[in-house]
Amino acid sequence: MTTNKRILNQALLSTVESIESLKKLSLSGWVLVTLALYGLLSLLNQLPDPLIPFLLAISWGLLFLPLFIHHSLDWFAPPIFLFWWGVRGFLHPIIWLTQGEIDVNLPTTLDENLSLLRWVLLAHIVASSTYLLVFYGRRQAEWARKASRNFDLGQFNNWQSSKLVFLFLSTFPIAVASYFFILYAAGVDSLWELLMSWRSKQQLLEGKFYPLTAIMLFALIVLMMLAHNWHTKRSRLYQWLAFIGLIIYSGAIALLGLRGYVVRVWIMAVGMFHYLVRRLSLLQIGVLIGSIFFFALLSYQVRRAAFKGEIREGHLPSVTITFETVTQLMDEDLATRGLDNQLIAFYVFPNHIPLQWGKSWLVLLALPIPRALWKEKPVMTPGGLVRDKFYGGGGSLPLGYLGDLYANFHLPGILLGYGLLGLYHRFLYEWLKQKPKNPSTIFLYIVFLTNLPDFSPLSLIHGVIYCLPAFLLVKLVSAKGL
Helix, strand or coil: CHHHHHHHHHHHHHHHHHHHHHHHHHHHHHHHHHHHHHHHHHHHCCCCCCHHHHHHHHHHHHHHHHHHHCCCCCCCCHHHHHHHHHHHHCHHHHHHHHHCCCCCCCCCCHHHHHHHHHHHHHHHHHHHHHHHHHHHCHHHHHHHHHHHHHHCCHHHCCECHHHHHHHHHHHHHHHHHHHHHHHHHHCCCCHHHHHHHHHHHHHHHCCCHHHHHHHHHHHHHHHHHHHHHHHHCCCCHHHHHHHHHHHHHHHHHHHCCCHHHHHHHHHHHHHHHHHHCCCCCHHHHHHHHHHHHHHHHHHHHHHHHHHCCCCECCECCCCCCCHHHHHHHHHHCHHHCCHHHHHHHHHHCCCCCCCCCCHHHHHHHHCCCCCCCCCCCCCCCHHHHHHHHCCCCCCCCCCHHHHHHHHHHHHHHHHHHHHHHHHHHHHHHHHHHHCCCCHHHHHHHHHHHHHCCCCCHHHHHHHHHHHHHHHHHHHHHECCCC
């Protein structure tokens, strides 16, 4: 017995030492990645500021750090999920470093742009460090574990098939009617007019928020049918109905020019597959990213053709995949929604527009009121405020969570906002780990992570569209009901 205990203790000690070695290896790997990026960027750098590539390398290192901490890569763990979007935001600065100039839509000189970029990168480092320290903190994890137990959905793990089918059949005609109402209200009579209207998408969808929410509700029900089929493995009827529903939804929404809403729904479907069927491999993640990129390239070229007036009756726009088109997509679209807009936020607030001090969240209370009934309804996001007040045009300009926090509370807001985000994400993740095979928990976790990834005003709007209905639907289709 003593010998067995000794062997067991040695095995436990070896395990602990192996874990500690892996942690040290992870930290060493992160340091090596950071130093390698700094060396590469310093070599390519043509800007007269050696501090910028160093700050950029640290920012990249912080983005990569969760990949080293999660040894069994859980692609939908919150820090890793954020990694993919964070990488996209840092594509343009690398282009700036290689070209030796900073191209932003501001009336500024190169020196002013360099100063702005330094401050934005420092803000990113502070934000990422705060988030990671809170998310991986031992005390925060214990708090999240205890708090998540109060939100146990174990009693809602038995979904009734008849309720799902009824919801699918009843919401499908409502979604179709809402879609055609949008087209009718916008004066669109044919596919060609719909494609040509991509150059004025904002006008096409203005005032059509409520019909859109009916279409999004149908998408949630389709996703629930997928989750139910993957969980029960009883019948392929739901899988085929859901698949057809996803195809119809994706095509219809893509024709409206809302490619982000198409990508969002497919990411939710992949996330549920990841937890309900089998974990995704690196190859499958690569295929997913490639598919999203191809879809973005396709819609990007259609939009460019609409702006150029190349779409006319009976002639679909030509879509070609060349190095030039890929470069244009990367430079003009995918890479321009990260630091670019945050540089604008740091320039505009508070020098040209006063700090909002929380107004960006208070105005969301006016969200349910149609703009047709309240013509002076305030702008819903700080990005929209910048577009209206600084650039003098309609539409929006997504500033990201960091930009929204800065526009409201300056640097202290970034610290507080990312600390709260770390707690929220840790709570979500601990909640998932308690019931890793519960379809209700998995469905809601994926919906919340995808549509409410942070507390920016835009994310809160998506939370109203997706997260609240998702929670009510889970209770409705469960055997226990409401």
